[in-house]
Amino acid sequence: MVTQLSHPFSFNFQSTVNLRTSWVKVTAMANHKVAHVLSVAGSDSGGGAGIQADIKACASLGVYCSTVITAVTAQNTLGVQGVHGVPEDFVYEQLKSVLSDMHVDVVKTGMLPSIGVVKLLCHSLKEFPVQALVVDPVMVSTSGHILADPSILMAFRYLYCREELLPMADIVTPNLKEASALLGGMKLVTVADMCSAAKSIHDLGPRYVLVKGGDLPAPLDAVDIFFDGDHCHELRASRIQTHNTHGTGCTLASCIAAELAKGSLMLPAVQVAKRFVETALDYSKDIVIGSGPQGPFDHLFKLKRSTYNSSRRRGFNPNDLLLYAITDSGMNKKWARSIIDAVKASIEGGATIIQLREKDAETQEFVRLAEACLEICHSHGVALLINDRVDIALACDADGVHLGQSDMPPRVARTLLGPGKIIGVSCKTPEQALQAWADGADYIGCGGVFPTSTKANNLTVGLSGLKTVCSASKVPVVAIGGIGLANAHSVMEIGEPNLHGVAVVSALFDRESVSSETRKLHSVLMDVLSVAK
Ligand SMILES: Nc1ncnc2c1ncn2[C@@H]1O[C@H](COP(=O)(O)OP(=O)(O)OP(=O)(O)O)[C@@H](O)[C@H]1O
Ligand SMILES: Cc1ncc(CO)c(N)n1
Ligand SMILES: [Mg+2]
Numbered sequence: 001m002v003t004q005l006s007h008p009f010s011f012n013f014q015s016t017v018n019l020r021t022s023w024v025k026v027t028a029m030a031n032h033k034v035a036h037v038l039s040v041a042g043s044d045s046g047g048g049a050g051i052q053a054d055i056k057a058c059a060s061l062g063v064y065c066s067t068v069i070t071a072v073t074a075q076n077t078l079g080v081q082g083v084h085g086v087p088e089d090f091v092y093e094q095l096k097s098v099l100s101d102m103h104v105d106v107v108k109t110g111m112l113p114s115i116g117v118v119k120l121l122c123h124s125l126k127e128f129p130v131q132a133l134v135v136d137p138v139m140v141s142t143s144g145h146i147l148a149d150p151s152i153l154m155a156f157r158y159l160y161c162r163e164e165l166l167p168m169a170d171i172v173t174p175n176l177k178e179a180s181a182l183l184g185g186m187k188l189v190t191v192a193d194m195c196s197a198a199k200s201i202h203d204l205g206p207r208y209v210l211v212k213g214g215d216l217p218a219p220l221d222a223v224d225i226f227f228d229g230d231h232c233h234e235l236r237a238s239r240i241q242t243h244n245t246h247g248t249g250c251t252l253a254s255c256i257a258a259e260l261a262k263g264s265l266m267l268p269a270v271q272v273a274k275r276f277v278e279t280a281l282d283y284s285k286d287i288v289i290g291s292g293p294q295g296p297f298d299h300l301f302k303l304k305r306s307t308y309n310s311s312r313r314r315g316f317n318p319n320d321l322l323l324y325a326i327t328d329s330g331m332n333k334k335w336a337r338s339i340i341d342a343v344k345a346s347i348e349g350g351a352t353i354i355q356l357r358e359k360d361a362e363t364q365e366f367v368r369l370a371e372a373c374l375e376i377c378h379s380h381g382v383a384l385l386i387n388d389r390v391d392i393a394l395a396c397d398a399d400g401v402h403l404g405q406s407d408m409p410p411r412v413a414r415t416l417l418g419p420g421k422i423i424g425v426s427c428k429t430p431e432q433a434l435q436a437w438a439d440g441a442d443y444i445g446c447g448g449v450f451p452t453s454t455k456a457n458n459l460t461v462g463l464s465g466l467k468t469v470c471s472a473s474k475v476p477v478v479a480i481g482g483i484g485l486a487n488a489h490s491v492m493e494i495g496e497p498n499l500h501g502v503a504v505v506s507a508l509f510d511r512e513s514v515s516s517e518t519r520k521l522h523s524v525l526m527d528v529l530s531v532a533k
Contacts (some may be wrong), residue, residue: 035261038130038252039100040091041123041138042083042112043070048267048289049075049247057254061276061379063261064256066102068094071113077246077290088116090409095120096423097126106259108134108253109165122164123301132260135169135206136253139178167205171266173253174201176215191216191223191234197471198227208266210235210256215246222278224472226270231530235276236319242285244295251299252277265519267526268350275381302379315421316400316442318476320383321450322501323522323527324445325351326480328454331509342514343373347380347497349518351508352501355402357387371398383422390416400424402445405432410439426480429463430472437474444473446490448481449491455481463494470496485520492528501525 026464037058044050051067058065070091074082098104107130121255125133166172173180176188179197182204188197193212197207213223218239226233244365255273256266256326264272284297291506297332315388325346332342358366367523370392377384383399386392390413393401400422410425417423425436429445436444446469448460461469461480477499479491490501504521 007178015474033103035256035258035263036066036103037063037261038066038068038104038107038184039103040070040095040107040112041250042073042113042201044247045074046076046246046296049250053127053247053250054108054110054254055297057251057276058298059270060299061255061258061262063258065172065258066098066104068098070117070319071111073111073419077292077295079292083113085113085117088120092120092124094497095124099124099130103483104128106129106132106134106257107128107392108136108257110250110253111138113446116269118165129359132170132257134166134183134253134257134468135172136249137172137178138249140182157203160331165507166201169206170210170260171210171256171270171409172201172206173212173249173256175212175249179211191225192434194223194225195227197415198225198232202229207273207403208270210252210270212249212252213238214245224274225268226267228267230251230400231527233267233526233530235274237274240278240281240285242297244280244284244287244289244297246294247282248277248281248297251280264348267467268348268519268522271350271352272347272380279381288361300504318443318500321443321476321478321503322351322352322525323350323518324355324478324480325385325508325518326357326503328505328507328509329361332504333391335509335512339515340372341371342509344376346508346518347376347382347512350517351518352380352523353383355385355387356392356398356505357402357505358497363392366392367395370398374398385422385424393417393421400442402426410436410441414440427469427473428459428465430469433469433473433475433477439531441475443476443478443500444469445480446470446473446477446501447463448478449479450487454484454504461493465493466499467494467496470494470498473498476500480504483507486515486525486526488521489528491527 039051039054040055042050046050051069069086075123081420116173117372126167150297160438176284180186180188183197183200185331186197187424191323194211198211201209209227211225222237222239224235226235240270252273255276256269259269259272280299280301283301289295323422326343327339332339356370356373369387374384374396385402386398387402388407390408392463401413403423404426406435410423411421422442424445425441426445427436427446433444446466449466451460466479478501479499479505483491483502483504488502507521508517
């Protein structure tokens with residue numbers, strides 16, 4: 001209860017403090033910090049959303065998850081049959097137990113069933129500040145069930161959420177109905193409406209806003225709008241055709257929290273989270289749990305990766321070409337980092353697809369490297385392509401290959417790899433682009449656009465050559481060659497809808513900090529995309 005706020009901690013709590021003293025010694029010796037998210041949310045008896053989703057999502061991303069349970073719901077794939085709020089003073093008891101003892105990096109909130117709980121949470125966060133607060137303003141589930149006391153819908157708008165919780169939040173993640181409720185019933189139908197809603201919600205105080213478009217009409221992509229205070233970014237994922245979408249919102253918010261706890265910046269955290277949801281939905285699109293209209297999905301698909309093979313791989317998404325990172329062992333050696341660390345850092349910075357380009361590696365070493373990189377890429381839902389070597393791609397079950405004009409013909413590679421793998425081909429002319437399409441390529445790389453040190457004596461095509469190839473190509477194009485922070489916008493602004501991104505080597509890997517260079521380039525690309533809209 002609220003009155004307990006001014007009381008000293010309870011007896012139980014005192015004994016925890018004593019226990020803690022001896023633990024400090026133990027942990028000081030071990031000194032191994034664990035990224036930690038505290039989920040303050042409701043329990044879903046069906047196991048697909050709420051606390052259960054949060055634990056699975058965090059665990060999947062390698063982050064520890066503690067829990068404060070605010071309500072117990074009786075729900076299944078048919079809907080919500082009942083909600084039983086945990087007494088407020090016991091919610092507070094749980095908050096104190098966790099926050100006073102454990103080092104929590106990020107708090108993620110889901111179902112907050114009463115104003116009293118919101119107040120206690122805000123009070124606890126002031127007493128025990130954390131690095132970031134992710135607020136999923138759970139009010140109405142995708143299935144349309146109300147998950148908050150009707151009074152809290154008002155409160156969210158006018159009282160604590162507005163005046164306290166939202167201003168404390170680093171990000172708030174409403175779905176369409178919740179965004180509408182936060183704004184007093186504003187109608188949200190189009191992506192443009194989502195953008196203006198995100199801006200209005202930003203005025204309520206959170207640092208970032210993500211309006212989720214899971215409920216947009218079915219033929220549309222799953223588009224979310226991310227507002228950073230200046231720009232609206234459109235985050236797109238292909239819409240997976242499935243009924244198993246129960247708990248997508250809880251999962252998304254938990255993944256954002258988990259990535260923030262690992263030290264990520266906000267936009268890359270949201271992108272990793274979105275990709276995780278998309279990959280999990282794709283993996284689980286045909287599973288059957290329960291008889292109702294909306295089933296849960298499998299968060300732990302990574303544990304079963306061997307069965308998540310090419311036939312179940314999600315289709316090639318041209319948006320993945322946005323920030324295409326190509327490794328170079330020479331450069332990474334120069335900066336004293338392993339290829340694996342380089343790949344990790346580029347994904348952390350926002351790389352959307354990775355190509356392993358190892359011109360000098362022995363085959364055995366290349367297979368090992370590819371397997372290790374694949375593990376990292378897949379744990380972030382990022383595809384990994386192998387340059388030139390179809391045999392390596394087959395050996396490690398990579399997502400595909402990138403072929404030059406003098407490598408294995410794409411048609412042969414397609415026969416060997418099957419329909420589920422990605423094939424990219426380097427092209428300089430419209431004729432080569434059309435041939436690549438006819439041979440079964442998924443995308444082409446066009447360049448060198450500008451001169452580059454990674455390919456001496458490479459004929460450059462310039463922006464005009466790029467334009468010509470883009471307009472002739474029947475498959476998506478990624479530009480390559482001498483592209484970096486200074487010129488990426490001029491490449492992306494050539495006005496060709498078929499151009500989906502830039503492929504870079506030196507701009508990321510011949511730099512001291514791969515993650516921060518990737519982040520900077522990513523933000524340039526996002527800016528271009530938001531202006532282009
Ligand atoms: N069929 C789908 N395919 C791909 N992505 C999807 C699909 N459905 C939802 N998403 C994505 O899942 C994330 C969660 O969005 P959604 O709008 O479903 O949240 P929500 O309504 O809060 O979910 P919940 O049912 O957990 O409350 C968003 O990034 C959204 O774009
Ligand atoms: C407990 C709980 N929290 C959140 C949601 C939103 O999906 C749900 N259905 N159940
Ligand atoms: Mg939700």
